[in-house]
Amino acid sequence: MTTERADAPPAAGALPPPALPRPAAAVRQPRGPGRATLPPPRPGRGARRRTVAPLLAADCLATTGTALLVPGTGTAPAATAAVLLVLLLHARAGLYRPGPAPRVPTDLPALLGRSAVCWCAVAAVLAALHPGRALPPAVLAGAVAAHTLLVCAGRATVHRARRNAARRGPRAALVVGTDPAARRLAAVLHAHPEYGMRPVGIVTPAPPGGPDALPPARGGPPRLTTAQDITRAVIRHTVRDAVFTLPPYADPHTTALLRRFIDQGSAIWLAGPAAAREGRAPYAGTDRLGGFPCRRLDTSPPRHGGPAKRALDLALAGPALVLAAPLLLGWALALRLADGPGVLVREERTGRGGRPFTLLTLRTLPPRGAHGAATPSGAADDGRTGRAGRLLRRAAPAGLPRLWNVLRGEMSLVGPCPERPAAVERHTRAHPEYGTRHRMRPGLTGLAQVHGFGGGTAVEDRARLDDLYIDSWSLWQDVRILLRAAVPRARRGRG
Numbered sequence: 400m401t402t403e404r405a406d407a408p409p410a411a412g413a414l415p416p417p418a419l420p421r422p423a424a425a426v427r428q429p430r431g432p433g434r435a436t437l438p439p440p441r442p443g444r445g446a447r448r449r450t451v452a453p454l455l456a457a458d459c460l461a462t463t464g465t466a467l468l469v470p471g472t473g474t475a476p477a478a479t480a481a482v483l484l485v486l487l488l489h490a491r492a493g494l495y496r497p498g499p500a501p502r503v504p505t506d507l508p509a510l511l512g513r514s515a516v517c518w519c520a521v522a523a524v525l526a527a528l529h530p531g532r533a534l535p536p537a538v539l540a541g542a543v544a545a546h547t548l549l550v551c552a553g554r555a556t557v558h559r560a561r562r563n564a565a566r567r568g569p570r571a572a573l574v575v576g577t578d579p580a581a582r583r584l585a586a587v588l589h590a591h592p593e594y595g596m597r598p599v600g601i602v603t604p605a606p607p608g609g610p611d612a613l614p615p616a617r618g619g620p621p622r623l624t625t626a627q628d629i630t631r632a633v634i635r636h637t638v639r640d641a642v643f644t645l646p647p648y649a650d651p652h653t654t655a656l657l658r659r660f661i662d663q664g665s666a667i668w669l670a671g672p673a674a675a676r677e678g679r680a681p682y683a684g685t686d687r688l689g690g691f692p693c694r695r696l697d698t699s700p701p702r703h704g705g706p707a708k709r710a711l712d713l714a715l716a717g718p719a720l721v722l723a724a725p726l727l728l729g730w731a732l733a734l735r736l737a738d739g740p741g742v743l744v745r746e747e748r749t750g751r752g753g754r755p756f757t758l759l760t761l762r763t764l765p766p767r768g769a770h771g772a773a774t775p776s777g778a779a780d781d782g783r784t785g786r787a788g789r790l791l792r793r794a795a796p797a798g799l800p801r802l803w804n805v806l807r808g809e810m811s812l813v814g815p816c817p818e819r820p821a822a823v824e825r826h827t828r829a830h831p832e833y834g835t836r837h838r839m840r841p842g843l844t845g846l847a848q849v850h851g852f853g854g855g856t857a858v859e860d861r862a863r864l865d866d867l868y869i870d871s872w873s874l875w876q877d878v879r880i881l882l883r884a885a886v887p888r889a890r891r892g893r894g
Contacts, residue, residue, distance in 0.1 A: 450561070451495045457553030458485055462517075465546040471532040472521060472542070481521050488513040498695055499594040499668065500562075500687060503555045507547075510554075514546045565595030571636035572596035573629070574620070575656065576644030576671070577603060582619050584644055584670055587689035589619075594688060599636040602629060604653060629656075633663060644671040647696070658835060667696040707874050712812050715881075716805040723799050727761075734762060743800060748817035751840045756809040758817060759800035801843055813877045814842025815865040816853070826858050833858065836865040839872075844884040846876075 462485045466478035489495060492509050518539060526533035534542070569592045574581045578601075585598040600623045623629050632638065647657040647669070660667060670693045687693060731742045746758045804810040810817065815836040818826070826833045846868040847853070847861045868876070 450497065453557040453560070454495050454497075454554060455486065457557050458482075458489060458550060461546060461549035461553050464549055465518075465542055468545055469518075469534070469538060469542040471525060471529075471534060477521060477525065480524070481517055484517045484520060485513065488516060496695065497558070498693060499596060500591075500693075501554075501558045503551050503558065506554070507551065510550050511543070511547050514550065515543050518542045518546065561595075562593040566592045569595050569597040570639035571599045572640035572642055573600050573602055573623070573632065573638055573660075574598050574642050574644065575602040575647075575653075580644045580671055584642065584688065584691055585619050587691065588642075591689055596640050596642065598642075599638065600628075600632045602656070629659075638663075638665060640668060641665045642668040642670050642693075669694045669696055708811060708872070708877065709808070711874060711877060712805050715812060716802045720799075720802040720806065723802070727799055730761060747820060748841065749820050749823045749837065750809055750817065751837060753823075753834075753837050755820060756804070758810075759803055760798060761800060798843065805843070809840070811840040811842045812844070813868075813880045814839050814845055815868075816845060816848060816861070817841035826862075830858055830862060833862045836862055836869070839869050844880060846880060849880055849883040 459482050462482045463478055466472045466481050472478065472481065489510075492513065494506060494509060522534040522539050572588065574585045574588075576584070581601045581603065585601060588594055588596045588598045598620045600620050602623045621632075623632055641657075641660040643653075643657070645653070647653055647667070657667065670688055670691045672692070734742050742762055744760045744762045746760065747755050748758045750756045801810060805812060818841075823833075823837075845865065847864040850864060852861045852864055
């Protein structure tokens, strides 16, 4: 059975309001508003590597140099332990993700505190293993001071080289906001190339009256108000940064725009008064862009489970399918004898990343009443359901074959409810944020289902709970959802 579908390009009337692009993660992997235009290569990893590697090298050299200077810590094990501890502490503090205008004095308190923690830990280990080589307090204080000085010197050199490189080739950036704040920020970025951002356009959300209601632009970068304008600017200039002057979660359309930039690999910055209230600063203190407070938003993808979630799926779905095999064979035989051939229903559903897959379900309608493979197993009893099908729905084992989908990696035990492609496209056109639920594999149950938001409930509520589950995923949360989903079934079975 073929599950591939040829999607025609969306009609103009199916797009969101003209000021905003269609969400990138709607049904397929991000590919822009049409199949003929592709976003630029993801620049995040390369740019981050060029920033992180020199800082890592500077910290390693400073720590190794301090270990060689301090008596008793120049051995290879002690120096290695000190280097690893420093790197871990600095990474936890976000010191390897500097802002657009990093300055060593801004990071000095964080660097001094972590140097003290590192060398106090090294001194404690030395005293425990070799009491005769314990570091005196004066030597320990000197080690902290020397390490802080060397780290600051190394980082200052790295920051200076980065500013010089930024002046020679600033990266293209889009400023998202309303006049006049967006244009003032664009002027600041243009006047200070050392920040590394060259504004090539201003994305202005359209007012209720549409783009024609906006006042005329007065100098500076061009105004971008349509999805086509934004996509054209991103591809033409290879946009690497997006700077928001308003909270990116202010409304659904701005949120959809934010996710589009994230999917394209752009670094996301929040500048202006909103930077003091929104997001988390991944570095010590709030940076400045010519008087504008600035934060880099943490747009790293959520954990989404990864190996731990997959291990839980395999550990539970495999034994459950083995134990359920006799029951499935018995029901298949009963369906075959009562209602004829065709025991399994195969339905096309949308999975992770918008990829289609075939969902397996035990048939509850006789073949003559099932409208092809798309007949839902839980359809209302309209007189066509066979005797075995009615009993099957009351016993509720119809979804057990979906455990095979879990073992194949097409589904998970817990996740968003799998939807038909037509429903996904319809909901995405009506609700820009609906497509973000496809960041994770669909599940047999989920947070929305255990809270009573199943089929027939508001799409916004289901999407909101699905996104909440994905963004706050934990293994223990999966276990709690599975328990909540199993308890009502057990109660119904006892009744």
